[in-house]
Amino acid sequence: MNFKIGIVEWAFPCPGPYGIKIAADLGLEGMELDFGDYETGFKLSNTIIQQAYLEYGKRYGIAYPSIAFNALNAHGMSHNRESYDGMIAVETIRSGIKAAAAMEIPVVQLPSFDSGAINTPEDFWNTCEKIRLACELAKEHGITVAAENVLSAEESLRMIKEVDCDNLKIFYDSQNYYLEKGFSQQDILQKLKEHVCQIHIKDGFNQTISSALLGRGDTDFYQTVQIIKDSGCATWLLLENYYNQKPLSLLSDDAFILLQEDIKTVKKVFA
DSSP: OOOEEEEEGGGSSSOSHHHHHHHHHTTOOEEEEEOOOTTTTOGGGSHHHHHHHHHHHHHHTOBOOOEEOGGGGTSOTTSOTTSHHHHHHHHHHHHHHHHHHHHTOSEEEEEOOGGGOOOSHHHHHHHHHHHHHHHHHHHTTTOEEEEEOOOOHHHHHHHHHHHOOTTEEEEEETTHHHHHHOOOHHHHHHHHGGGEEEEEEOBOSTTOTTOBOTTSSSSOHHHHHHHHHHHTOOSEEEEOOOTTSTTGGGGOSOHHHHHHHHHHHHHHHTO
16 A cells, blocks of 8 residues: 655644645655634635645645644534534534635544543534534535544444444544543554544653654554554555654754654655
8 A cells, every 4th residue: 555644734843835845845745734723714714825735735746635623622513503612613614614625625634622622422412513514514525524533432433323424534643542541542543444534643652742753652653553554544644743842842953853753764664
């Protein structure tokens, strides 16, 4: 299987359209974009900004495999639809899918962290309701909806069943399950691999997010790699270590040196 290596925009040391050129120079093949914040008008809902990304992507050969609605971490899907945050979550979904369709991005990622964390049965049902809405809107454009959260494998399968839409998939992360809940990263992936569409790759130790280069943390990264290779569950591998943020940035004054180390690791283990 030919794996493709990309990075998420919010972890890239130079976000924005010009960062596309730098990503290409580093040998990356794609970038998952961030739709933007509600408070600043969702940057990718703006046609001029969309065209800037599309122009640079075409010029430098960088694909956009997915777009993340990270605003849902501030205004979570877990909130009641009639609440302030719930209404913003719905607006985020509607506007984000419209942008993804305009840019011909095949996958939209809906995260459930921070304000959108799923901690109660009510959180679960509220989230399912909004994911179902997203799936219905996305289906019209042939777009896949990928839920990212730290539910157990059993609860994730339950969510898939309850939403009951064939364009719903899972966005797997190589650290979050262990970081947030102490789950085995490998056990989760084995149980969900048939439903995974794309993967965030990062590592860490001592219950700290993105605190280690790949393979140097406590998530048993190389075991996760083997499952990905054996199952072929996803083509896109998207780096999500925060190279210009502490504690990882303490390893080098140049964030791009750290990024290049992780690129080298991924190319080696997925060769």
